[in-house]
Amino acid sequence: MSTRESGTRWTSPAGGSSRESRSGTPGPFPVHPERNPGVPFDEGAVQDIRVNRSAVERRAASLGPRRSIKKEWQAAWLLRAITCMDLTTLSGDDTPGRVRRLCAKARSPVRGDILEAMGLSAGGVQVGAVCVYHTFVRTAVTALEGSGIPVAAVSTAFPAGLEPLSTRLAEIRASVEEGAQEIDVVIQRQFPLLGEWGALYDEICAMREACGGAHLKVILGTGELGTLRTVARASQVAMMAGADFIKTSTGKESINATLPVGLVMVRSLRRYREETGFRVGFKPAGGIRTAREALLWLSLMKEEAGPEWTRPGLFRFGASTLLADIERQLEHHVTGRYSAWHRHPLA
Numbered sequence: 001m002s003t004r005e006s007g008t009r010w011t012s013p014a015g016g017s018s019r020e021s022r023s024g025t026p027g028p029f030p031v032h033p034e035r036n037p038g039v040p041f042d043e044g045a046v047q048d049i050r051v052n053r054s055a056v057e058r059r060a061a062s063l064g065p066r067r068s069i070k071k072e073w074q075a076a077w078l079l080r081a082i083t084c085m086d087l088t089t090l091s092g093d094d095t096p097g098r099v100r101r102l103c104a105k106a107r108s109p110v111r112g113d114i115l116e117a118m119g120l121s122a123g124g125v126q127v128g129a130v131c132v133y134h135t136f137v138r139t140a141v142t143a144l145e146g147s148g149i150p151v152a153a154v155s156t157a158f159p160a161g162l163e164p165l166s167t168r169l170a171e172i173r174a175s176v177e178e179g180a181q182e183i184d185v186v187i188q189r190q191f192p193l194l195g196e197w198g199a200l201y202d203e204i205c206a207m208r209e210a211c212g213g214a215h216l217k218v219i220l221g222t223g224e225l226g227t228l229r230t231v232a233r234a235s236q237v238a239m240m241a242g243a244d245f246i247k248t249s250t251g252k253e254s255i256n257a258t259l260p261v262g263l264v265m266v267r268s269l270r271r272y273r274e275e276t277g278f279r280v281g282f283k284p285a286g287g288i289r290t291a292r293e294a295l296l297w298l299s300l301m302k303e304e305a306g307p308e309w310t311r312p313g314l315f316r317f318g319a320s321t322l323l324a325d326i327e328r329q330l331e332h333h334v335t336g337r338y339s340a341w342h343r344h345p346l347a
Contacts, residue, residue: 036279049232053260064296077295083126085317088320107147109327110330126147128312129182130149130151131151137178152184153184154186155168155174155180156183161188173212183211185217187221216243217244219249219250223248223286232268257285259296
């Protein structure tokens with residue numbers, strides 16, 4: 001695929017279309033089912049990344065008008081969206097009671113009568129994870145016990161990430177000790193803005209080590225990175241450093257998840273898989289509030305990365321209000337009527 005067609009130009013670390021594997025075998029890597037272990041930092045590979053902005057924006061704009069998912073297919077995709085949702089509360093007025101209510105909704109995100117009308121059992125649909133501040137990790141873990149739903153913690157001086165690295169690493173370790181199985185970390189945006197890619201790589205490597213067995217989701221804060229090229233380079237560095245997921249935003253920036261940014265990040269992880277054989281997940285977060293938007297993101301993942309990236313192991317929505325609209329759409333599917341918002345409380 002040409003640069004103009006793909007919108008993004010990459011050069012592999014070895015300077016060609018393939019590279020030697022760590023075992024010395026030449027050629028493309030096989031696809032591995034295990035976690036991304038990271039690869040050695042390669043400054044040249046990062047600097048060589050280019051993005052054709054007009055091509056990216058043209059491709060992103062084509063997603064909506066060309067897609068029309070109706071009836072049973074739409075309902076099925078909306079149920080899939082729920083399973084890929086990190087149900088989130090990250091407000092200054094969070095309380096243990098609010099977190100417990102959120103966890104109850106995570107266990108049963110769709111009203112039982114709607115599921116029954118669709119031929120599904122109550123409890124047959126669950127969200128991908130519950131995301132909370134470090135302070136509420138233990139509360140969420142206790143509330144979700146036995147459900148199989150993991151707790152994700154934002155544990156690095158969220159949302160700015162400007163505390164000393166030692167403090168942020170200590171918070172990661174504390175969240176893991178409290179039972180968090182996923183850690184959403186924020187990077188210091190000054191590193192990509194100043195082109196200090198080695199420093200960014202080292203920071204994320206340290207965070208990956210602090211996570212231990214917990215999965216590392218790296219928030220890039222794309223709304224503050226300035227250009228799509230910087231987004232692509234930051235994505236590559238995060239994956240090199242061992243990220244299990246790359247995530248667009250904290251949800252606190254003025255600009256959060258957008259389709260052009262998502263397209264650049266998805267093509268970054270697709271290329272990383274082609275070069276290393278390791279899969280990295282993707283999480284758009286912030287500003288995704290409607291069922292229609294959820295369908296657009298799922299279409300992007302299916303077409304650009306493949307069906308495996310439409311499942312919770314490799315794709316998540318960062319969402320706090322999206323669930324209510326999806327539940328309303330599902331009720332419309334079974335009754336033909338739209339109900340009032342208060343019939344679908346988030347928690």
